[in-house]
Amino acid sequence: MTKIFDDPGQFADEALDGFVAANSQYVARVDGGVVRATEFPAGQVALVIGGGSGHYPAFAGLVGAGLAAGSACGNMFASPSAGQVYRVARASQAGGGVLLSYGNYAGDVLHFGQAQEKLNAEGIETRTVLVTDDIASAPLEEIGKRRGIAGDLTVFKVAGAAAEAGLDLDEVERLAIKANHHTRSLGVAFAGCTLPGATEPLFTVPEGMMSVGLGIHGEPGISEQPLPSASELAQLLVDGLLKDKPETAGRRVVPILNGLGTVKYDELFLLFGKIEALLTAAGLEIVEPECGELVTSLDMSGLSLTLFWLDGELEKFWAAPADTPAFRKGSLAPRRARSIESLAETGTMPALAASPASMAIATTALEALKEARAVVVEHEEALGKLDAIAGDGDHGIGMRRGVDAAVAAAEKSHAAGAGLEELLAAAGEQWAERAGGTSGALWGAAVTAVGRTLGSKDAYTAADATAAVNALRDAIVTLGKAEAGDKTMVDALLPFADTFTKAIDDGGSLAGSLCAAAEAAARAADATADLTPKKGRARPLAEKSLGHPDPGAVSFGLIASRVADYAASIESR
Ligand code: ADP
Ligand code: MG
Numbered sequence: 001m002t003k004i005f006d007d008p009g010q011f012a013d014e015a016l017d018g019f020v021a022a023n024s025q026y027v028a029r030v031d032g033g034v035v036r037a038t039e040f041p042a043g044q045v046a047l048v049i050g051g052g053s054g055h056y057p058a059f060a061g062l063v064g065a066g067l068a069a070g071s072a073c074g075n076m077f078a079s080p081s082a083g084q085v086y087r088v089a090r091a092s093q094a095g096g097g098v099l100l101s102y103g104n105y106a107g108d109v110l111h112f113g114q115a116q117e118k119l120n121a122e123g124i125e126t127r128t129v130l131v132t133d134d135i136a137s138a139p140l141e142e143i144g145k146r147r148g149i150a151g152d153l154t155v156f157k158v159a160g161a162a163a164e165a166g167l168d169l170d171e172v173e174r175l176a177i178k179a180n181h182h183t184r185s186l187g188v189a190f191a192g193c194t195l196p197g198a199t200e201p202l203f204t205v206p207e208g209m210m211s212v213g214l215g216i217h218g219e220p221g222i223s224e225q226p227l228p229s230a231s232e233l234a235q236l237l238v239d240g241l242l243k244d245k246p247e248t249a250g251r252r253v254v255p256i257l258n259g260l261g262t263v264k265y266d267e268l269f270l271l272f273g274k275i276e277a278l279l280t281a282a283g284l285e286i287v288e289p290e291c292g293e294l295v296t297s298l299d300m301s302g303l304s305l306t307l308f309w310l311d312g313e314l315e316k317f318w319a320a321p322a323d324t325p326a327f328r329k330g331s332l333a334p335r336r337a338r339s340i341e342s343l344a345e346t347g348t349m350p351a352l353a354a355s356p357a358s359m360a361i362a363t364t365a366l367e368a369l370k371e372a373r374a375v376v377v378e379h380e381e382a383l384g385k386l387d388a389i390a391g392d393g394d395h396g397i398g399m400r401r402g403v404d405a406a407v408a409a410a411e412k413s414h415a416a417g418a419g420l421e422e423l424l425a426a427a428g429e430q431w432a433e434r435a436g437g438t439s440g441a442l443w444g445a446a447v448t449a450v451g452r453t454l455g456s457k458d459a460y461t462a463a464d465a466t467a468a469v470n471a472l473r474d475a476i477v478t479l480g481k482a483e484a485g486d487k488t489m490v491d492a493l494l495p496f497a498d499t500f501t502k503a504i505d506d507g508g509s510l511a512g513s514l515c516a517a518a519e520a521a522a523r524a525a526d527a528t529a530d531l532t533p534k535k536g537r538a539r540p541l542a543e544k545s546l547g548h549p550d551p552g553a554v555s556f557g558l559i560a561s562r563v564a565d566y567a568a569s570i571e572s573r
Helices: 008-022 082-092 106-121 140-145 152-164 169-181 230-243 265-281 312-319 356-390 395-415 420-435 437-454 462-480 490-505 510-530 539-545 551-571
Strands: 027-030 033-036 046-053 070-076 098-103 126-131 183-191 209-212 223-226 252-259 290-292 301-309
Touching: 008 027, 008 033, 008 046, 008 070, 027 082, 033 082, 046 082, 046 106, 046 152, 070 082, 082 098, 082 106, 082 420, 098 106, 098 152, 098 169, 106 126, 106 437, 106 462, 126 152, 126 169, 152 169, 152 252, 152 301, 152 312, 169 183, 169 312, 183 230, 230 265, 230 301, 252 265, 265 290, 265 301, 301 312, 356 395, 356 420, 356 539, 356 551, 395 420, 395 437, 395 551, 420 437, 437 462, 437 551, 462 490, 462 510, 490 510, 490 551, 510 551
Parallel strands: 046 070, 046 098, 098 126, 252 290
Antiparallel strands: 027 033, 033 070, 183 209, 183 301, 209 223, 252 301
16 A cells, blocks of 8 residues: 555656655656756767656666666656657757667557657657566567566666667667567566555455466466465576577576565565576576566565576676666766756647637537546546456546546636637647556547647538548557457447448438447447457456456447537537
8 A cells, every 4th residue: 555645646746756856966857757967978879768657766766877868757657648758858868869768568659659759850869679578478479569577677777888888879779679688577466556545456466375477567467376485486487487588598697586566675585595596506697686676566565587698798788887866786987967958848839819609619629528527537446447357457547637637728728719629739638648558648649630630610510520530530540550359449439430420421410420429339348348459458468358348448438428418418409
């Protein structure tokens, strides 16, 4: 249980402020995360890492000389937004290009990917290396689908040391990819973790049992077994990882035993002793190991073992010095403090003085967003529970944060006299910015796209309405790349769009067509219970999800139905 906070909604931000206050010789706060507080040479590659908060020392704790140049810090367990990543990278870079590196999660991939596009478009050369070390999350043949867990550290360390050594972006990228291919992890949990303000843990492990293969967001494990002895646990972890040894592995290996939250150091050391003996007995040479908390999961009781398989160059960069708040190795020459430019917020400014007719339409859009918010609030808890079955349990809270921010932004632009396009642009941007998670990026892009398609006019035709629905569909499909049957919100979205277009073509009214489309979406959302996920965080736990509908499809159906009811209530006035 997380006990220390004033307002759970502000937990991540306030914790980050305090972290910076406690480490001001290392890091400085910028909009979206933290950057190094010390100078580094112009032309050096900037390693920018990041992810959800709640994993300290990942990610902000790894910013400093010899390691990361900056970290984008999302909300609790939620990806930072594209805007956050972009602003942190801008503030971090020193003219040598940017390497983005982070654990492989759908939400992070979307947001970091959008930021990368924007940075490249502005002439800041930016590449990405995903960390995919978790052997429990996908089989070896599908290594690119694996999640990133404690192996983050080896990839970041090698990339950071290579940047520190003055290597160029091509080389830093190559070494980071190689480090990732040489890193394998396996985790276990004894009890779940609880988000600040929540009364229930994200998942539970039955008394006397252990869950094997969990993710660091509380995604449940792939199997459960009776709690083993320390020697049996060491054997399970070592056996699992040796079976998954990379083909190119040599004999020199770095073991990293990582505590996930509430396992005590003494317990970790006891276990480490047994692991060391097993690795040595297997003929391996142990090099500069780590044993402690490196990537955590709030108050989760659990641990993971990572094996980092060395070759000559990887060993050199692993052993190189680093000096960060949470990870120190060797010694570096002292660094001078640098001045941090404060980056202006990049909010969308509403264009003023829309016509009265256009403003009236914008008022309707604002009311529709409020209806969406109401239905999300009503179902917040249920959506979270649904997501916890096979995902990370944050769909309710993420949708709530997103739609709250969207309504607030829409209200602000409405008060400033904005028309429909500006109002929806502001709402979409803030939805993506504040929600975190995959669904936040998708909903944000969708709302913005609808605004762009409709523009700010005095009146709309049926053809405008179908164009807007098509824009909504295309924005989500283009960004998320999910297909029908992947068990995502797209499975509710496609029937929604098809039914709407057909109903309008048949001469239906706007409200009537929306109601028919929403019914089709809700039905299709229910039917996703029979599918197994192929995209997003639920994918590694495909079987667990069978029999339960996809949370994103369900929330899509709920929002569509509520907005359709609202349209019907206006039409009947
Ligand atoms: P996260 O998965 O990052 O925790 P949420 O829990 O808020 O984000 O949202 C999960 C939902 O997002 C899923 O139930 C699914 O409907 C949707 N989703 C995940 N990946 C995709 C994708 N690539 N395309 C469309 N929808 C997706
Ligand atoms: Mg989720």
